[in-house]
Amino acid sequence: MEITKIIILQGAKKSEGLIFPKPEEALIEVNKMGLFRSPHLFFVEAKNRKFVDRAIEVLRREPESSLSPLFSNLEPSPEFKKLVDGVEASLSNESIEKAREIWETIEKLVPNPYATTLPENWRMNLLRFLVTRKIEEISPVLNRNSVIGFFWPEAKTILRKEEKGRELEDLELMKRQKIFSTEIENKTSLCPFCGYYNLILREICPNCGSVKIRLEEFIHHYSCGYIGPASEFQVGDKLICPKCHEELKHIGVDYDKPLEKYICDECKSVFIEPDISVLCANCSKTFPPENIKEETVNTYILTPFGKLVAAEGKFPLNIFEELSVQLGVIGFNLFIYILDKFLKLAKRYPERTFCVLGLKLTVKEEAIxxxxxxxxxxxxxxxxxxxxxxxxxxxxxxxxxxxxxxxLPETPPEGAKVVVKRIAEQVERLLKVNNLTDQIEFKESYICTDKGITDLSAEEVVKELFKEMEK
Known part of the structure; x- marks a missing residue:
């Protein structure tokens, strides 16, 4: 097997033959030459690590070159270490042989059926990179620049994610498809609104929610029995009781300091323990600690089924995953949290009507x-x-x-009825046009504040809706 050698040379003034000054130029020209369809390798000859890292990222992100054997003369940064096939001062016969072995594995794979612009293509390339390199697992790395505090380097690059941590959604999807199994490595705490990990815990006033609180000693004046904050007694260098105006000179004789309490400078409340509030540094939302979204941080292990998917080039069709991703749904727990807020608001202000619409989709296995x-x-x-x-x-x-x-916020029952009717009629027509009426069942229902749901919890409202759709 003849291997074409493509060199990316830092410092080269222009492209010459198969030597290119930048990885981007190499991709364009090699694609024009049609070399991606035949065995080849890339060798990055750099003067510094930054250039190596950039070349690896560019080549591994592009579907055409994500599986290409890739070598460099300098060690890359740790996050790119598994994405390069070897490091040596100059290209050796051993590296060329390794490239040949990689190509032998690539050529046994069924051609990738997914368009290069689709996420399925990128996910397939990730699986095939793991298989062709005999990598069994993808492990998380702690990183302060990640949206969740951790990221998975190989997945982040090949899945073309701009932000570290965003690859988690794809990994979890493939876990549900049985392509990966997992082992827990760590845990992280995330904002329930935006999923960001950088959370700030603050002590606040339990009465007004202000952060302008301070801990102060309280003084007990024995003579008149008055108890108040030390600041009320302080007059210059002396302690004067604000009730009887007597000077306090000796602790244990005239007064004592029985306790410390918090004082709110905003509403003047006095309390022993402050409340804790969480502030998200990303979306600026505030919420109580019990609403923090706790997530496990996993190592993703390629399963035998995952290897089969990589070899055959075909993902299992997951109807509900497809639908949820395309609709851009939020997490169920966050939905319940938001619904609970709407219920409390509607109970206090009955004119703030809203409705919850439910859709149920059942697809027979033979249709899939x-x-x-x-x-x-x-x-x-x-x-x-x-x-x-x-x-x-x-x-x-x-x-x-x-x-x-x-x-459906700010929606009366009549409005929800119109929405439900329109969706139901359009879906019915769609099923008939596609001859799928016997294969797919679609049900819909809705419930609004006029049904007394403000006396229910968010979970109970959802259960009522489910019950209606199961009839």
Whole structure:
């Protein structure tokens, strides 16, 4: 097997033959030459680590070169270490042989059926990179620049994520598809609104929520029995009782200091223990500590099924995952938290009406296995129907891999009825046009504040909606 050698040479003034000054130029020219379709390798000859890191990132992000054998003359940064196939001063026969072995494995794989612009393509390339390099697992790395405090270097680069930590969604999707199994490595605490890890815990006044609180000693004047903060007694260098105006001279004789209390400078409340509030440094939302989203940080281990998916080039079709991703749903726990706030607001202000819409989708297994393309097109059209009938202020979530939940703020029952009817009619027509009425069942329901739901918890409201859709 002949291996074409492509050199990226830092400091080269211009491209010459198969020697290029920048990885971006190499990608463009090599693609024009059609060399990506035949065995080749890249060798990065750099003067500093920064250039090596940049070359590795550029080459591994691009679908055409994500599997290409890649060597460098300098050791890359730790996050890129597993993305390079070897480090040596100059390209050796051993490296060329290693490239040949990688290509032998690549050529046994079924061609990647996904378009280069699709996330499925990037996920497939990640799996195939692991398989062709005999890498069994992807481990998390602690990193302060990650949105969740950790990231998975190989996945972040090949999945083309701009922010570290965003690759977690793809890894979790592939875990649910049984492509990866997991082992817990650590835990992280995240904002329930934006998923960011940089949280600030603050002591606040339990009465007004202000952070302008201070801990102060309290003085007990024996003679008149008055107890108050030390600042009330302080008059210049003396302690004068604000009640009887007697001077306090000797602790233990005239007075004592029985306790310390907090004082709020905003509302003047006095309290023993402050409340704790959490402030997200990313979205500026505040919330109580019990609403912090606790997540496990896992190592992702490639399963035998995952290796089979990589070899055959075909992901299992997961209907609900497809639908949830395309709709851009928020997490169920966050949805419950927001719904709870709406319920409390509506109970206090009855004119603030809202509704919760539920959609249930059931797809028979034979439709998924026998007509996956038709089902995927149906899902795409279904997403369009749902989005066209909603406002930007409406909040979408999902639960139990069967239900779509939609919170419709400032919506009376008549408004929800119109939305539900429009969606139901359009979906019914869509099912008939695609001859899927016997394969896919679609149900819808809604519940509004006029039904007395403000006396229920958010969980109870959702259960009522589920019960309606199961009838």
């Amino acid at each position: 296995t026998e007509a996956p393309t038709k089902v995927k097109l149906f899902l795409k059209d279904l997403v369009s129907i749902i989005k066209e009938n909603l406002r930007s202020s409406d909040i979408i979530s999902s639960s139990e891999r069967r239900y779509i939940l939609i919170l």
